Amino acid sequence: xxxxRLLVYVAVLVLCVIxxxxxxxxxxxxxxxxxxxxxxxxxxxxxxxxxxVMNQNLDLLEAAITSAANQGAHIIxxxxxxxxxxxxxxxxxxxxxxxxxxxxxxxxxxxxxxxFGYTPVQERLSCLAKDNSIYVVANIxxxxxxxxxxxxxxxxxxxQYNTDVVFDxxxxxxxxxxxxxxxxxxxxxxxxxKPEVVTFDTIFGxxxxxxCFDILFYDPAVTLVKDFHVDTIVFPTAWMNVLPHLSAIQxxxxxxxxxxxxxxxxxxxxxxxxxxxxxxxxxxxxRAFHYDxxxxxxxxxxxxxxxxxxHPIVVNWTSYASSIKAFPTENQEFTGTAxxxxxxxxxxxxxxxxxxxxxxxxCCHLSYKMSEKRTDEVYALGAFDGLHVVEGRYYLQICTLxxxxxxxxxxxxxxS
Numbered sequence: 489x490x491x492x493r494l495l496v497y498v499a500v501l502v503l504c505v506i507x508x509x510x511x512x513x514x515x516x517x518x519x520x521x522x523x524x525x526x527x528x529x530x531x532x533x534x535x536x537x538x539x540x541v542m543n544q545n546l547d548l549l550e551a552a553i554t555s556a557a558n559q560g561a562h563i564i565x566x567x568x569x570x571x572x573x574x575x576x577x578x579x580x581x582x583x584x585x586x587x588x589x590x591x592x593x594x595x596x597x598x599x600x601x602x603x604f605g606y607t608p609v610q611e612r613l614s615c616l617a618k619d620n621s622i623y624v625v626a627n628i629x630x631x632x633x634x635x636x637x638x639x640x641x642x643x644x645x646x647x648q649y650n651t652d653v654v655f656d657x658x659x660x661x662x663x664x665x666x667x668x669x670x671x672x673x674x675x676x677x678x679x680x681x682k683p684e685v686v687t688f689d690t691i692f693g694x695x696x697x698x699x700c701f702d703i704l705f706y707d708p709a710v711t712l713v714k715d716f717h718v719d720t721i722v723f724p725t726a727w728m729n730v731l732p733h734l735s736a737i738q739x740x741x742x743x744x745x746x747x748x749x750x751x752x753x754x755x756x757x758x759x760x761x762x763x764x765x766x767x768x769x770x771x772x773x774x775r776a777f778h779y780d781x782x783x784x785x786x787x788x789x790x791x792x793x794x795x796x797x798x799h800p801i802v803v804n805w806t807s808y809a810s811s812i813k814a815f816p817t818e819n820q821e822f823t824g825t826a827x828x829x830x831x832x833x834x835x836x837x838x839x840x841x842x843x844x845x846x847x848x849x850x851c852c853h854l855s856y857k858m859s860e861k862r863t864d865e866v867y868a869l870g871a872f873d874g875l876h877v878v879e880g881r882y883y884l885q886i887c888t889l890x891x892x893x894x895x896x897x898x899x900x901x902x903x904s
Contacts, residue, residue, distance in 0.1 A: 513792050514692035516720075517556035517564040518754040520766040520778055520787045521548060525573040530580055538572070538583035539608060545571045546612055549626070552788050557620035559790055562657075562692055565625040565754040567766075568650070568700050568724040571609065572629075574673075578648060581676040585629040586610055588651055591661045591688075598659040610653070610661070618659030623690065625654050625754075627699065627724040629677075630666065642678065650677045652697050652724055654688055663688040667699040668708065672879055683707040685716060693719035693750075693795040700725040703743060704882045713747045719797045720750035727755050729762045732826050733886050736765025737777050744769035750793045757786050771797055812853055814844035821845065824870065826890065828878040831870035833890075837861075848873040852887035866892040 524544040526533070549566055556564045572584045586607045589595060597607055597614035609628055617624040630651040634641035641647075650670065654663035665686040670677055685708045686697045696712035698721070703709050712718050721744075727736045736755055744751035751769040758764075759781045767777030768791040775791035819834045832847040840857040850873035858867075872886045 511562075511692040511795050514562040514690075514795055515560050515790060515792050516750070516752050516768050517552075517559075517561040517788060517790045518752050518766050518768055519549065519552040519556070519564060519566050520755050520757045520764065520780075520789070521545070521552070521567050521570045522757040522784055522786045523567070523570055523573055524548070529573065529575045530577055532580050533583055535583045541573075542571050542584065542609055543612075546609070548786065550612075550616055552786065553616050553620055553622065553624060555788055556790060557622045561622055561790055563623035563625065563690075563695075563722070563752070565722045565724060565752045566627070567754045567756045568627040568652075568726040569756060570627055570724070570726075570754075574726065576676040578642075578644065578676050581629060581648065582631070585631040585648060587632070588628070588630040588653060588664050589661070591664055593661075595661050596659045597655075597661065613653065614655050614659040614661070617655035617657060621657045623654060623656055625652065625697070625722045625724065625752075627652050630664070640681065647678045648676060649680065650674060650699060652686075652699055652722075654695075654697065654722070656688075656690075663695075663697055665697040665699065667702060669701045669705050671701040683711075685711055687712065687716055687718055693797070695720045695722055697722050699723070700727060701880065703739075704880070710747075713749055717798065718749060719795060720752065720793070721747075723751060723753045725753060725755050726763060727753075727765060729765060730827055732888050732890055733884075734827065737767055737774070737779055740765075740767055741769045741774045741777070745771055745773075747771075749797050757784075759784075768793065770794065809851075812851075814846070814851060815842040815853065817843055819843070824868070824892075826870065826872070826888065827876075829872050829874065829876055829884065829886075831872045831886075831888070833868040833870045836867040836869065843869050845869050845871045847871040850885045850887070854889065856889075864895050866895050868892055 526541045553564055587605055589604050597611040598618045601611040613624055613626050630649040632647040650667040652665040656662045663686050666680040666684055668680055668683045688695050696718035698709050729735045740751055740753045748771045753767050755766040756763040765779045768775045770793055776789040778787045822833050824831050824833050832845055834843050834845045839861045842855045844853050850871050852871045854869045868890055870888045876882055876884050
């Protein structure tokens with residue numbers, strides 16, 4: 489009898505421990521950071537000068553991290569290039585880099601800062617996480633020595649990586665991700681030999697990490713969701729908005745919805761380079777976002793999210809799209825360019841209508857109603873199915889609804 493009571497007590501205790509060790513919801517924060525840039529990025533500087541620039545940015549990040557923690561946030565994401573900026577060469581970025589170890593070493597830089605050499609940036613980020621009891625996601629540079637026995641070793645004898653780091657609420661390094669899909673102009677960094685798939689587990693779900701341009705490729709972005717079943721993506725980015733289909737807020741929100749995950753996007757705030765657009769996105773809707781081309785200040789966003797986001801697939805969208813019959817139309821198709829890609833378009837000629845436009849295997853369907861059809865405006869439904877080759881190479885399938893620059897479409901060449 490005593491044994492039976494003991495087993496019941498143990499079972500209840502285990503259930504209680506499980507209950508308190510996980511959370512159904514959490515508060516996420518992202519910070520759109522107005523980065524302090526070095527005076528010169530193509531002239532070598534000392535490590536002390538580089539550290540001075542990084543500390544200016546860390547001061548701003550510290551204020552955001554502290555504010556987020558005081559408002560109950562469990563995790564905060566900060567931007568790509570947010571600690572030192574951009575436009576470096578391999579040589580000039582070097583003073584800004586630190587050796588970032590594999591998280592398996594079980595290291596809290598705030599407690600043991602000299603364990604892996606001189607790492608003041610990691611120490612400060614670790615202490616910010618520990619002192620505020622919050623997960624901190626940041627983007628810094630990693631350096632790894634190599635030698636002639638490695639056939640891919642650069643001539644300067646080191647690999648340099650664009651790197652995301654994650655420190656947990658105790659200040660421990662729990663994730664390190666080397667960006668795989670480098671954008672044009674990132675010649676200061678190396679591409680890892682193979683895509684890294686990086687996750688970290690918390691009491692409020694499983695998280696995956698990737699950076700900026702990675703989102704346009706299968707690895708590691710889709711792999712994290714499809715094969716590693718993450719609930720939330722943390723996404724440091726230095727995103728330049730390009731219309732019509734590479735605008736940060738719409739793209740990131742659509743990615744979260746399409747993949748069925750939470751998406752925490754932290755962008756640089758630098759309007760002169762069209763860098764703005766940060767947000768906290770759930771699978772069903774954006775929860776908080778910020779887009780500001782007018783002011784120079786950063787912005788902190790917070791919102792509550794569900795910790796676990798996986799739901800059974802209700803609709804097979806591929807089958808659904810394939811089953812739709814094309815709407816008949818008397819309109820003449822015409823071609824036009826958007827972001828250097830040649831689309832097939834149909835003009836919306838009526839106040840209300842149902843249209844289909846196809847290019848290769850992609851068909852786009854639209855049912856719409858306008859408040860009025862003005863003679864000085866032209867709207868067009870467009871489809872593009874092909875390889876994009878400007879500022880990178882990646883395959884796109886796009887349905888878009890655009891307002892044309894001119895009301896006099898020739899039906900021979902352009903609407904852009």
